[in-house]
Amino acid sequence: MRVTAEADPGQLDLGAFDLVIVLHLRRGAALLRAVADLPHRPHLIGAVSGTDLYLEPGIDAELVAECDALVTLQAESRRALPAGLQARTRVILQSAASPQVHPTPRDDVFEVCVLAHLRAVKDPLLPAKASELLPESSRIRILHAGAVLDPGLGKRAAELSRDLPRWSWLGALDRGAAAELLGHSKVCLVPSLAEGGAAVLTEAIVAGVAVVASRVPGNVGVLGEDHPGLFPAGDAEALASILSRAENDGAFLEHLRARSRELAPRFAPPVERQAWRELLEDLERSPS
Template sequence: MKISLITPARQHARTGNRTTAMRWAHILRGMGARVTVSTAYAGENADLMIALHAWRSADSIGAFRARYPDRKLVVALTGTDIYRFQQSDPETTLGSMAMADALVGLHDLVADAIPARFRSKVRIIYQSVPPLSRRLPPLRGVFEVLVIGHLRAEKDPMRTALAARALPESSRIRIVHLGMAHDADWAEAARAEMTVNRRYVWRGEVPGWAVRRALARAKLMVLSSVMEGGANVVSEALVAGVPVIASRIAGSVGLLGGDYPGYFPVGDTAALTGLLRRAESDPGFLDDLRARCGARVPLFDPARERASWQTLLAQLTGKA
């Protein structure tokens, strides 16, 4: 089977979309498919298209459907598709959903957020993470909290740094932020924060091995996003044994569960400060977060993700 896999993320980008595309390509090739990964469809012959991003890949989706009206088309819905573009540009975004034979979502609440007429097309495929070889000892004298993600508006990237400003002098919390700045303004904001906030360190973009090493020793991770389609960094943290504090958005609730106690309202700095203080000072609370996160780890098993793709392709090709 020839598969055209479309992602709007450029070849060497360290974005979630590019990471997801390359992992899926590896899985599909392991199933015997011939997979071409590109940023746009150029009319090549393919038995199946998998397109990440209903809005950004809309031209490719439309071109493939026009060229091959009877061949199968899978559209993976991102956070901005679900929580921005289907409202701001419904004609394009919902048009891509309409052309798709299947819609891949990355968390449990995706179907609830799209029009009812498309919900039967949704298949949830959790993003998998290989297990860590080992945990590393935490830094002595420091309660290290990671923020992993690019500095852009959707991530509300400075929220954890702002929350750390209000911690008591006795707190040992240090915020370590890994991620590229979307533009010069965000870079300047991070550098300025480091000059006034001794608890905040921005390391910029780092390779994947450095992210995994940081997770191997961290006490906690914060995901403060305004919107997410199902952040792979949540999977990475949980598999690494790192509990998560997250803004209460569907993309995180759909991964961590509705009754998870580590949520704060989007943009609520004081509430996040309170959770950070509790995680550091209350071992029972941190243990509870860790146990609940550990219970979700089987969702992110690479074998499960591979089986999900095998099932979906079998259904699409009539071989289920």
């Protein structure tokens, strides 16, 4: 097997491959078109991201129809695709390995982590707004880790981090430090306006950390429609309310943790590997 991580269509003999997987269909449109135009083309899989589905401009459905199969990270993404593409779409849940070490959260504060780069679709400043609505007695401290992808948001995050007592932006963290922050947190918060299937959700679930997330299709598809930690996207008051409840209602916090433990087996690495194996075997049995 030969694997090419990032491919420039002009630098590859695409006809020499048995399979091409295109990540991010909008950004990979040139590669999709190059493979589709080959007289004897390899099998073609398109991996659908949240930005492909939920942000404008959308995908080119006619071009994407050239894919032999599409892969989404959760069922809501499949339902968001044009009807003609849904039959060839597989849902393959993104896995995460269980942490080897389980840090003990602090007792003197109620730490909430947000792990997301600073860009508008992640709604990174909503938790800062929510922190200002918490009761004066609250011990909640929201820690946001992520790189600056939008300079305007980065400037504002730095200002708020100085001014707000319960919200801090930590900047970019390496993978180990981010995992440690997640493990020390009582709650993992995902406030995005749109998601395809956030990796941090999976990581929080397998770590047994309580999850609070915006009610957008990408989060609902991972967590389930009835997850108790969902709140309306963009609603700072609702977010402050659910965080305050998690801080003060031990039974509710344990309910959130229990839901993560219940979901965790779905995201085990062997489950994801088996799903990919079945997809590749099906493609191997079909003509390209």
